Amino acid sequence: MNGFALYGRYVLASIRMQLAYPASFAMLSLGSFLVTIVEFVGVWALFRRFGQVGGWRLGEVALFYGLVSVIFAFADAVSRGFDVFGSTFVKTGAFDRLLLRPRSPALQLLGYELRMTRIGRLTQGVLVFWLGLAMTHLHWSPWAAPILLFAVMGGVALFSGLFVMQATLSFWTVESLEVANVLTYGGEAAAEFPLNVYASWFRDILVFAVPIGCVTYLPMLAAIGRADPLGSPAWIGPLAPAAGFLFLGLALFTWRFGIRRYASSGA
Amino acid sequence: MSQALALCPYLAVFAGRLQLTLQYRAAALAGFATQLWFGVIRVLIFAAFYAGGAAHAPMSLTNAITYTWLGQAFLAFLPWSADPEITEMVRNGAVAYERLRPVDTYAWWYARALAWSVARVLPRAALMVAFAGVAMPLVGLGRWGLAPPSSFAAAGLFAASLVGVVALSAAITQLINVILVATMSDRGANALAGSVVNLFSGMVVPLAFFPDALRPWLRAQPFAGLVDIPFSIYFGALAGWSAIGGIALQFAWAMGLIVLGRWWLGAVMRRLQVQGG
Numbered sequence A: 001m002n003g004f005a006l007y008g009r010y011v012l013a014s015i016r017m018q019l020a021y022p023a024s025f026a027m028l029s030l031g032s033f034l035v036t037i038v039e040f041v042g043v044w045a046l047f048r049r050f051g052q053v054g055g056w057r058l059g060e061v062a063l064f065y066g067l068v069s070v071i072f073a074f075a076d077a078v079s080r081g082f083d084v085f086g087s088t089f090v091k092t093g094a095f096d097r098l099l100l101r102p103r104s105p106a107l108q109l110l111g112y113e114l115r116m117t118r119i120g121r122l123t124q125g126v127l128v129f130w131l132g133l134a135m136t137h138l139h140w141s142p143w144a145a146p147i148l149l150f151a152v153m154g155g156v157a158l159f160s161g162l163f164v165m166q167a168t169l170s171f172w173t174v175e176s177l178e179v180a181n182v183l184t185y186g187g188e189a190a191a192e193f194p195l196n197v198y199a200s201w202f203r204d205i206l207v208f209a210v211p212i213g214c215v216t217y218l219p220m221l222a223a224i225g226r227a228d229p230l231g232s233p234a235w236i237g238p239l240a241p242a243a244g245f246l247f248l249g250l251a252l253f254t255w256r257f258g259i260r261r262y263a264s265s266g267a
Numbered sequence B: 001m002s003q004a005l006a007l008c009p010y011l012a013v014f015a016g017r018l019q020l021t022l023q024y025r026a027a028a029l030a031g032f033a034t035q036l037w038f039g040v041i042r043v044l045i046f047a048a049f050y051a052g053g054a055a056h057a058p059m060s061l062t063n064a065i066t067y068t069w070l071g072q073a074f075l076a077f078l079p080w081s082a083d084p085e086i087t088e089m090v091r092n093g094a095v096a097y098e099r100l101r102p103v104d105t106y107a108w109w110y111a112r113a114l115a116w117s118v119a120r121v122l123p124r125a126a127l128m129v130a131f132a133g134v135a136m137p138l139v140g141l142g143r144w145g146l147a148p149p150s151s152f153a154a155a156g157l158f159a160a161s162l163v164g165v166v167a168l169s170a171a172i173t174q175l176i177n178v179i180l181v182a183t184m185s186d187r188g189a190n191a192l193a194g195s196v197v198n199l200f201s202g203m204v205v206p207l208a209f210f211p212d213a214l215r216p217w218l219r220a221q222p223f224a225g226l227v228d229i230p231f232s233i234y235f236g237a238l239a240g241w242s243a244i245g246g247i248a249l250q251f252a253w254a255m256g257l258i259v260l261g262r263w264w265l266g267a268v269m270r271r272l273q274v275q276g277g
Helices: A004-018 A021-052 A058-078 A085-090 A096-102 A107-110 A115-134 A145-171 A178-182 A185-190 A200-209 A217-223 A242-260 B004-023 B024-053 B061-072 B085-090 B107-137 B153-184 B189-202 B212-220 B221-226 B227-234 B242-268
Strands: none
Touching: A004 A021, A004 A107, A021 A058, A021 A115, A021 B024, A021 B189, A058 A115, A058 A145, A058 A185, A058 A217, A085 A107, A085 A145, A096 A107, A096 A145, A096 A185, A107 A145, A145 A185, A145 A217, A145 A242, A178 B024, A185 A200, A185 B024, A185 B153, A217 B024, B004 B107, B004 B242, B024 B061, B024 B107, B061 B107, B061 B227, B085 B107, B107 B153, B107 B242, B153 B189, B153 B221, B153 B227, B189 B221, B212 B221, B212 B227, B212 B242, B221 B227, B221 B242, B227 B242
16 A cells, blocks of 8 residues: 555544534634634724825735635644654653554654644634635736645645654653744744744744744735835745745655654653 | 631532643643634734724734734633533433432533633633733834733733633523433534624634624623634723723623523433433
């Protein structure tokens, strides 16, 4: 059985397991939807008072906001195994068992759980994006659909890379590092607004250190045919999401390095 | 004397839980780092909105920034979920033992909820105030940091109001606990609590930013007493008699929710179903 088929089986098993408790699944999904949609209610309240921010109106910000919500919902759903890696696998010694199986540990962790309840955040993202579409009349690029698809793929790769790095750190710390939430959940929160609203030092973190801007801000500008108020060249937008795949590659490289020095907790 | 003795078990469970929760130093540091990052994002976004013209803003940028840092400092006061230990007790059936204790179950759990929230807030709030209120002004970033209370009177009223926050927060946690015991699952109540609390407390955005027509209603509902009322007292938007009125409202809601929760818990515990073994 090849890797894809095996992953498919993992996913099916995970979905069946979660749907075994339908009420619980429904409540968790609803909670994930509500807790993220109220944040957008706050954004709406701010726009009611101020009208615009950094030259953007509510409808345009909704497009950025929706895009990163969709990206993060997918990444959070697929990367669950890496998110809980420290507490569930390293601390308990369960990772030893994964290493004994004749398959890549990364693939097994990817198949650990497909978190279906993230459908709540996904619904929120799609809804906010749709609101953005309804509220704006933009000159969309003819390439908008493929650019945004590439942005979602690059974005899922980027955030998954962050979860992989978080997991890698637990080879040293033996616990899941909650501080990593700063870059995962915190990165998502930062990218809800177009980057030009931020002070330059903060923007630089979001483009050069953790290239979240490359998978949200830059491709969205290209899709809606807007010049970057910060002056980045136009050709960069459609290509920028590639940074997400590079980041994931780098994360998997450090992951391999981490595995080599893994010593079981002996539990 | 007998009354003091009667309080003993509740004080003991409060002190025990407080000490236990204070041990989680790494969790407190992680919470501080996360809240710092979210605080920075919120401050930068407020700054960007205000830079475009603040004619319709209901408060100054300085106050909005102070509100943000206070929100990050006292975040752990927000009653987002049922008590995790009671959740575990319901899951494994140990909740039955709670019926055997010769104490008032509501007061017993209320003392636990108080200790849990206070112990999680203390280290995080101390670190956040040290950072945003002391370190930032020292390095010349005072404009972006936590401003001191608007006056001595405001500081005193804010302290009284924080007591109201603790009392109210524990009362709401208890309602979530009761729903947990009644439905034997924490999923339902936890799913709703976070979003309702965040939005109506003023944590998502200060309540003053919502449409003015809604303001009297938003101020009167119980969740305003968790965030919006105490913080408005801190920077003087609520002062004098309106501040005292706000604090009275906090305590009135706390008392009301305690009476409701105690009655409801009693009804649920009489027909308690237990699972596990």
